[in-house]
Amino acid sequence: MARKLFGLVGRNIDYSFSRSYFSRKFVDEGLHDCEYVNFDMADIGNLRDVISRNPDLIGLNVTIPFKQSVLPHLDKLDATAQTIGAVNTIKIHKNGILEGFNTDxxxxxxxxxxxxxxxxxxxxxxxxxxxxxxxxxxxxxxxxxxxxxxxxxxxxxxxxxxxxxxxxxxxxxxxxxxxxxxxxxxxxxxxxxxxxxxxxxxxxxxxxxxxxxxxxxxxxxxxxxxxxxxxxxxxxxxxxxxxxxxx
Known part of the structure; x- marks a missing residue:
């Protein structure tokens, strides 16, 4: 069974609402092929490295302090994220394109x-x-x-x-x-x-x-x-x- 990996990008994120929420969701809904992990990083410039090291990644959440500084590292933004000027969700397309969204x-x-x-x-x-x-x-x-x-x-x-x-x-x-x-x-x-x-x-x-x-x-x-x-x-x-x- 192929793994579907999701995660959170931020700094000092051990507390992580997202990881606990999605881990519980995967258990409750029987999504045994899904996993959610934290990517704690000092510099958002490391985003592409994280993605290249984790080829199973499908999507990421973004939290403090990177919701604005992540923008230059993305290939495209949906209309809402572009208007807001902040991203908290990244979709990693099959062709490698990183698209930013704002679901906040x-x-x-x-x-x-x-x-x-x-x-x-x-x-x-x-x-x-x-x-x-x-x-x-x-x-x-x-x-x-x-x-x-x-x-x-x-x-x-x-x-x-x-x-x-x-x-x-x-x-x-x-x-x-x-x-x-x-x-x-x-x-x-x-x-x-x-x-x-x-x-x-x-x-x-x-x-x-x-x-x-x-x-x-x-x-x-x-x-x-x-x-x-x-x-x-x-x-x-x-x-x-x-x-x-x-x-």
Whole structure:
């Protein structure tokens, strides 16, 4: 039986949601010819070497910090990934072509939709990395205006010291930073949490811990909260569909 190999590219990825998710999926669905492994690398420039050493590879997920820096190493991008400017899924075609996709936007969109009410018209996105770009794309597709919050100098971004009034004026706040991820569970973004209300959705892309300090503080002030687990599951399944086309 020929092996079908899939994997995750990133740095310091022992925690890997993807590996545990797909390994469990393969067992549950009796996919005995499939295997999912981590490719922990210091430099995304090693991507082609990893692929050449693993000829059974069919597809890869991409995580921090390579969702944007991987782009120059791909042969083509689908339209969504090109618009977002970040990739979290790579399909390795039979002819060796590496095609980049973004399934994060799909995962975020579909997991947010059930929470939305007519008054949810604007959002703040904490962070400016690849995941935040997918969130911005998703919000735009839902006709929700958004602005980034960043410590970096980015056109149109709000600084953290400008957030007092900004949080009051929006109805959705998305944490797309790693602040609060296990094991640093006592950390949270510096926000005026007292400005949250029952009109707010606080969404954290982090899934470990299940309830971050960001979510706890927002919930104390009445906000509806959601972590990133469903988004990860949805984007993983979308990746699976992409990898298995034309096999």
């Amino acid at each position: 936007a799909h995962g975020f969109t579909e997991s947010l939709k059930p929470l939305l009410k007519p008054h949810h018209k604007s959002a703040l996105i904490l962070g400016s990395g690849g995941a935040s770009k997918a969130v911005a794309y998703a919000l735009a597709s839902l006709d929700i205006a958004c602005r980034h919050v960043s410590r970096q100098e980015i056109d149109g971004a709000i600084r953290y010291d400008e957030l007092d009034s900004a949080v009051e004026l929006v109805q959705i706040v998305v944490n797309a930073t790693p602040v609060g991820t296990f094991p640093r569970v006592d950390d949270c973004p510096e926000l005026p949490y007292e400005k949250f209300s029952a009109n707010h959705i606080a969404y954290d892309l982090i899934y470990n811990p299940a309830e971050t300090l960001f979510l706890k503080k927002a919930a104390r002030n009445g906000a509806v909260t959601k972590n990133g687990l469903e988004m990860l599951e949805l984007q993983a399944e979308k990746s699976w569909v992409i990898w298995n086309r034309d096999i």
